Amino acid sequence: MSLGTKIFLGMGLVILVAMSVAGLLIGQATSAAYRGYLSAMQQERLAQLAAEVGDVYAQTGSWEEAQAWLDRNAAFFLPPGWSGGMGRGMGRGGRGAGPQQMTAFLLVDPDSGAPLAGSAPDMEDLAAAPGVPVTVDGTVVARLALPGVVSTLGPAEQELLDRTRWAIVLSAAAAGAAALIVGALLVRSILRPLRRLEEGVARVAAGDLSARVLVAGGDEIARLAQRFNGMAASLEEQEALRRRLVADIAHELRTPLSVIQGNLQAILDGVYPLERAEIESVYQDTQLLARLVNDLHELGQAEAGRLPLSRQPLAVQEVLDQVQRRFAAAAGRQDIRLLVQPAPPGLTVDADPDRLQQILYNLIGNGLRHTPPGGRVQVRAEPDAQNRAMVRFSVCDSGPGIPTEDMPHIFDRFYRVERDRARAEDASIDRLTSGAGLGLAIVKALVELHGGAVQVENGQGGGACFSFTLPLAICIP
16 A cells, blocks of 8 residues: 555545544534524513413403413414323313313412312322413412423424534535545645655666756755755765776776786797896886776775875974975986975964875976976965965976866876976886876865865966965964
């Protein structure tokens, strides 16, 4: 049974119970109110009859005449729904007249209950019979008793009450049907986004990670749809990263593997002699493969936000001194001046020391690789002018710069600007950096993982200037 059917049946059961209880209570209240109305009308008519009988007695002074008038005219005053009993009657003046129709009303003494006109042999206790007082000039002179009179609803009254009850039943049924229709529309509106969500889940399960569901409103279902879209987007991103990683690995490993395979095959065929130089060449190619695999792994982890960081306060000047010592020899061999400007005293950053070193090594290595002999590479660090909570590092070279059309892709994987920027021949630089077109992509991923940003621009006097920001830490006294 579907969720919609369960909700609809549950709603129908609730409506049925509610309408039944409401109809029963309304029917009982209506019946009681109608009977109360009839009772009040009956009392009013009886009071009018008693007043008329009092007037007759006041005019004639005879209870027999009053009783005779009452026998003749009582039927006109008998309230609706009241019926008189039949029995052995009484004669005028107390004389028995044999069996006859018993009068519906009797005039009795208000204290003893004895008939004031004739006798009533069939009535055992007229004092207990219902009735109304008869007054003359404000004095109660008799009681108009109603022996054998039963207060019931007449056919017309009963028919009216039955029609009222039937109208209540029909009204309850119509209200329940209307409630069911409204409930069905409400259930449909609730289940529509759930069905869309179900379809989205099915598409994702089938491998379509681009599936998204429409988000409308701000209720719990809308928030669930937002969470689903976020999950699907994350899965799609992870799948894209995985595919790109596989494609990158296949692309970058194909060339060194082909070289290794060709060299080994040539040695086996005797084309190349089995000498140390050939073995060193193959070994260097295996190092390149290992570096590629390591760089691709780190890049994938960083882009996915899963690369662990051991962040701690680092003195910026110590970081710059270490960089200068590491690259001084390589820069000297290429006749390039490595200028490291002193950092402001006490300046610290909150960063992972190994990852910060990796970022600077890639940027400085990139600068040395594309700077001609006689040029310079300048490194500096200072508080960011736009955000005082960040420290900005800059690495600028005096090379040919980066063409404008290449700027949007400079941080893409395996993107190189080879036609305009000369490449250095010092292999020691490649050993310290990626050297496979992954360095700048790794820099961007690591900087963003620290919560910073990286950018590049061409200097006014030529060359490229890379800069990135990292969070400021405490100041060292």
